[in-house]
Amino acid sequence: MVRVEIRMKESTIVRPAEDTPEKSLWSSNLDLLVPSVHIPTIYFYKPVNGSSNFFDPQVLKDALSKALVPFHHVAGRLEKDENGRMSILCNAKGVLFVEAETSSTIDEVGDFTPHSEMLQFIPEVDRSSIFSYPLLLAQATFFKCGGVCLGVGLHHILGDGTSAIHFINSWSEIARGLSLTTPPFIDRTLLDARVPPIPAMHHVEYDPPPTLNTHNSGDQTLEIQSNPKPTCAKILIITSDQLRTLKNKSRKDVVDGTINYSTFETLAAHIWQCTCKARGITNDQATKLHIPTDGRSRLNPPLPAGYCGNALFTTAILGLSGEIQSKPLVHTIAKIRGALKRMDNEYLRSAIDYSQVQTDLEALKRGPHTFNNPNINIVSWMTMPIYDADFGWGRPSFMGPAVVLFEGMAYITRSPSNDGSFMVFICLESNHMELFKEFFYDF
Structure with a gap:
């Protein structure tokens, strides 16, 4: 891909449009076993002829603010509970939305092959403290050709791919003036262990993974x-x-x-x-x-x-x-x-x-x-x-x-x-x- 030079125009912390409950959201073991990273995905949109407000950032931010009411945990921050267990503090601190532009065209990006260069379509944050950065990072980058890239980084503790797509599609429904097709269900205690826990099977998935045989690579x-x-x-x-x-x-x-x-x-x-x-x-x-x-x-x-x-x-x-x-x-x-x-x-x-x-x-x-x-x-x-x-x-x-x-x-x-x-x-x-x-x- 051609090196795409991106200029940041505006950064906004988007908060829920209404008051939301302040509470600590318990994390299941499945939430704690995933890598503690923002999962970066990119969406590319071709320009629409005759649209005067194509990908209007204000429309996106207003819809995002409304989406953060039912999905209030997305606007929270990481915390550790009294037992030292990582959880989400639902405190309405908000998410990061960035507007950016480039003089390149979408065609110059190439075939969208995953590459470190693609990370510039997703906002970067100060990671010196895991308890301070937003759990959702979004960036709308406007191309010279009129197209747009929407880059999204959702922290893995918020959910898996199904949960991430559910949130992004819900955000898009609100932007179109629709009601949510599927409201979020946020209580994670459904995936708590049984009391007492009774692991009854051998879980090969948790066995140490095979490593390369010594004779495959010698002393290397x-x-x-x-x-x-x-x-x-x-x-x-x-x-x-x-x-x-x-x-x-x-x-x-x-x-x-x-x-x-x-x-x-x-x-x-x-x-x-x-x-x-x-x-x-x-x-x-x-x-x-x-x-x-x-x-x-x-x-x-x-x-x-x-x-x-x-x-x-x-x-x-x-x-x-x-x-x-x-x-x-x-x-x-x-x-x-x-x-x-x-x-x-x-x-x-x-x-x-x-x-x-x-x-x-x-x-x-x-x-x-x-x-x-x-x-x-x-x-x-x-x-x-x-x-x-x-x-x-x-x-x-x-x-x-x-x-x-x-x-x-x-x-x-x-x-x-x-x-x-x-x-x-x-x-x-x-x-x-x-x-x-x-x-x-x-x-």
């Missing part, structure tokens, strides 16, 4: 851990025709011809297989696939519609690199389906209880050590309404992550063209990426 293992190799991210598009070809190829090896595997199961298996090949790891190398899995509908009773918080559990599948590479793709697809099927109410409640009995919850936190070589984390945004963020001037022409935070992370989203194609955003070591791309399209 410790050096790799302390000096990570350069990484890069790419967007790979798989069309509906290509997806059909991939599925048909995998079906040839299905013993029971009545089984129809999902698009996600097929793509996740394919990505895992291609990653093992591109990394060149040996056949006896253990590898773990992590799949963040929404528990909202898997729990019994299900969580209420509009639940705001992190409700993601981790489906984890272990395998040997040689097995993943050499066996028919359907073998890996079946492993993924079997693991996802096990994620029922009993397993999820056991997972919460398992986290509850740990003396150090920090030890279970996800991070680069969890997902990097030889492992992978595949996030599905395939069913999320990510293109419904219409603030009154049309749907976004693109939405995606500004960066992919860690090596070994991938996202799958629907293409904005709505033609049955999908986009895969993936971050790998730079010297593995071209090989991964070759394998990805070789089927």
